[in-house]
Amino acid sequence: MTAFLSHLNMIPYQVFASPAASIVLPITLGMGVGFSTAQTTKSTYAQIRQPPLRPPAAVFGPVWTVLYGLMGYAAHRAYVATSGPLPTYLSQQDVRALYSLQLGLNLVWQPLFFGMRRPALALADILALVGVNGYLTYSLFQVDEVAGWCFVPYLAWLSFATYLNAAVGYLNEWDISDSTLAVRAVKDKRM
Known part of the structure; x- marks a missing residue:
């Protein structure tokens, strides 16, 4: 199914095989x-x-954790569910590839938006992330219902984050560079 993504299996299979490592890795990254x-x-x-x-800025850390x-x-x-002898909707390689792809897209969003201050590029990233996670959530439900349900809050939050990204981009004319924000702050104080 995702053979063309197999090179994205950047995360060692040992991480997927361990519940603790599977949980700690994305939190740590x-x-x-x-x-x-x-x-x-x-x-x-x-x-x-x-x-x-x-939401207040203090909400993001606990929610993302x-x-x-x-x-x-x-x-x-999902990795354990796909390890049996019976054919499943996803293979272990598919799980690793899709998960690695979505985690990579997730981890680059913040540097794109806040580091590079490129809300349009961050929006393209988060739209790709929502698409991959929509497919991944659907696929997870096919192999393990609990795994699918674990992704539902994530997909919901990503949808909300997409709204925030698009709205911030629009309200700030897609430019949140230091120079633009400084000029805007001076103008806003005058009003």
Whole structure:
């Protein structure tokens, strides 16, 4: 099914075989990306024009920690479910490839949006991420219902995050560079 993605199996199979490693890996990688862009993220988040329904900045860390844990556990369950002698909808290689692809797309979003300050590029990334995760969620339900349900909150949050990304891009005219935000802040103070 996803043979053309087989080169994306960047995560060792031992990670998928262990429930603890499957959970800890995405949490650790997500925290690493978060901490590496924390200063830029905080200052940019405070300066950009925000859409309605935006959550407080403090919500993102706990939500992503839970979602990363759920996605890791789902990957473990799907990997184990596809290890039997009976043919399944996905192979272990498919699970590893799709999961690796979605995790990679997930981890580059924050550097694209907050690091490079490219909301349009980040929107393209998150749209691809939603598409891959829509397919992955559907596929997980075919091999392990618990794994599928573990991805549902993640897919819901990604949909909400897509709204936030698009709305921030639109409200800030797709430019959240330092120079543009500084000029905008001066204009807003005058009004």
